[in-house]
Amino acid sequence: xxxxxxxxxxxxxxxxxxxxxxxxxxxxxxxxxxxxxxxxxxxxxxxxxxxxxxxxxxxxxxxxxxxxxxxxxxxxxxxxxxxxxxxxxxxxxxxxxxxxxxxxxxxxxxxxxxxxxxxxxxxxxxxxxxxxxxxxxxxxxxxxxxxxxxxxxxxxxxxxxxxxxxxxxxxxxxxxxxxxxxxxxxxxxxxxxxxxxxxxxxxxxxxxxxxxxxxxxxxxxxxxxxxxxxxxxxxxxxxxxxxxxxxxxxxxxxxxxxxxxxxxxxxxxxxxxxxxxxxxxxxxxxxxxxxxxxxxxxxxxxxxxxxxxxxxxxxxxxxxxxxxxxxxxxxxxxxxxxxxxxxxxxxxxxxxxxxxxxxxxxxxxxxxxxxxxxxxxxxxxxxxxxxxxxxxxxxxxxxxxxxxxxxxxxxxxxxxxxxxxxxxxxxxxxxxxxxxxxxxxxxxxxxxxxxxxxxxxxxxxxxxxxxxxxxxxxxxxxxxxxxxxxxxxxxxxxxxx
Amino acid sequence: xxxxxxxxxxxxxxxxxxxxxxxxxxxxxxxxxxxxxxxxxxxxxxxxxxxxxxxxxxxxxxxxxxxxxxxxxxxxxxxxxxxxxxxxxxxxxxxxxxxxx
Numbered sequence: 201x202x203x204x205x206x207x208x209x210x211x212x213x214x215x216x217x218x219x220x221x222x223x224x225x226x227x228x229x230x231x232x233x234x235x236x237x238x239x240x241x242x243x244x245x246x247x248x249x250x251x252x253x254x255x256x257x258x259x260x261x262x263x264x265x266x267x268x269x270x271x272x273x274x275x276x277x278x279x280x281x282x283x284x285x286x287x288x289x290x291x292x293x294x295x296x297x298x299x300x301x302x303x304x305x306x307x308x309x310x311x312x313x314x315x316x317x318x319x320x321x322x323x324x325x326x327x328x329x330x331x332x333x334x335x336x337x338x339x340x341x342x343x344x345x346x347x348x349x350x351x352x353x354x355x356x357x358x359x360x361x362x363x364x365x366x367x368x369x370x371x372x373x374x375x376x377x378x379x380x381x382x383x384x385x386x387x388x389x390x391x392x393x394x395x396x397x398x399x400x401x402x403x404x405x406x407x408x409x410x411x412x413x414x415x416x417x418x419x420x421x422x423x424x425x426x427x428x429x430x431x432x433x434x435x436x437x438x439x440x441x442x443x444x445x446x447x448x449x450x451x452x453x454x455x456x457x458x459x460x461x462x463x464x465x466x467x468x469x470x471x472x473x474x475x476x477x478x479x480x481x482x483x484x485x486x487x488x489x490x491x492x493x494x495x496x497x498x499x500x501x502x503x504x505x506x507x508x509x510x511x512x513x514x515x516x517x518x519x520x521x522x523x524x525x526x527x528x529x530x531x532x533x534x535x536x537x538x539x540x541x542x543x544x545x546x547x548x549x550x551x552x553x554x555x556x557x558x559x560x561x562x563x564x565x566x567x568x569x570x571x572x573x574x575x576x577x578x579x580x581x582x583x584x585x586x587x588x589x590x591x592x593x594x595x596x597x598x599x600x601x602x603x604x605x606x607x608x609x610x611x612x613x614x615x616x617x618x619x620x621x622x623x624x625x626x627x628x629x630x631x632x633x634x635x636x637x638x639x640x641x642x643x644x645x646x647x648x649x650x651x652x653x654x655x656x657x658x659x660x661x662x663x664x665x666x667x668x669x670x671x672x673x674x675x676x677x678x679x680x681x682x683x684x685x686x687x688x689x690x691x692x693x694x695x696x697x
Numbered sequence: 698x699x700x701x702x703x704x705x706x707x708x709x710x711x712x713x714x715x716x717x718x719x720x721x722x723x724x725x726x727x728x729x730x731x732x733x734x735x736x737x738x739x740x741x742x743x744x745x746x747x748x749x750x751x752x753x754x755x756x757x758x759x760x761x762x763x764x765x766x767x768x769x770x771x772x773x774x775x776x777x778x779x780x781x782x783x784x785x786x787x788x789x790x791x792x793x794x795x796x797x798x
Contacts, residue, residue, distance in 0.1 A: 330759040337766045344773050348780065357781045358793045364774045365728055365790075369719050372735035375763065376712055379739040379756075383746035388755045435796040 207264040220246025228307025270327035277690035278324040292665035293443035329388040359439025370422035377415025423456030437514030446554035496522025530611040542604030548672035552589035573649035579656040704745035711738035
């Protein structure tokens, strides 16, 4: 009882989210005018309150609920990132004027958003195999429902079915791996597993740990859309409503990387032989390196020929998962820090790109790049915004996207000359990516066409959110000292039970 | 005497059968049955390890959660299969091919 009360005291963000979720559902059942606006305000207020409460947790480091969850600076950083991206999605992707979501219930959408945010927070903090699996499935099941939100739409339903079948098999394989890990170590608690693995394994078990880690990686790979678990990604991103696509491309990916760090750092790394040495002799970095190289290459090469903007951005998000994974490959504190910086930048640049795509669809009803010519004359603000987001995604110096790339590449290069080829592959990939991002800009700015289309009406609220996301891509550079301090302070993981 | 190896063999067989079912079946409902087999193979592992191997109840606790999750997952999956069936008049997966490229 004492333990539960002590933990609840540090669990307020999650409690607030749960209460907000229940209230939104209740308000939605009352058939009064204005309940949608009320629900929107309620959701924004809940997320903002959760954000503030998470900030107030400070830099504690302790276990919660008998070691089921960990509360530590790294977890708090990811929680802030996750709540922040939910806040941006609920705020910036408005139902008013949306072609896709017109006429659909809003309350349910907000309730699902709060539920998936709650489970994202649990996933970022899970310190026990049971909690890890539970949180991962909670995120997934809520996402399946969100993808199928357009009930009468074939694409949305087909996307959701593909997502659910792929997800169920990946997480099923992961669960099988987790059950074997429990059998070998005799515990479901990540810190205890780490101790048992550190105490040494026989040669036969070493192979099993390797196989188990591969099984478990199926689940993480699915959440972060890494090769070879990326096949669902383009279809789901194309079929889902755009706000959901934008959300899926950012938040569950970040949560997936958070739990990947926690699992390999907190569960499988052996102390004493370097913080990241996995169970003695297993060469885990090289497996991840292969995954990372394949992920960025497959994503970038497939994106070259796409004409559907959502599908193109889906492949681009696969490629970005590859860059972010470079931070895991580095297996160092700087690598983890690079991932954090990259994910922070990625939230602003990717949500921005998806917001522009949504606004063009609201006006013209198209996701096709071939309908984009002439946009620079019809919607100058959107074109400038898109240029900034895409240049940031490319990694062009004065923008945050560059800082993300700088940190992960630096973490790889400092590992020594045997890793340099990997950095070169990353750089070549960034060049390939620059080609298709530049193609979008060329279509919008240089190509002629669509002069006969009606004038582009951009509501004030949408312009305001666009400007906010542009600022998100630029302002952090002027406050870099704070980003630096924040990420450095967020490097510690709670290692006890 | 039946011991841990027997359970592990049975669960490995279940996992393989489940995976085969997922890979070879056309009907979405059959694929979901394959997924259930995969989840239950892990459950069998957890309970067997808890009984014979580790001497604690964490595995059985885990298994109970897995049962709940599996039920929730199948509920959502069947709902989506049903909406897709209403739209397409077929439960077959190879005919769900609007999204490609």
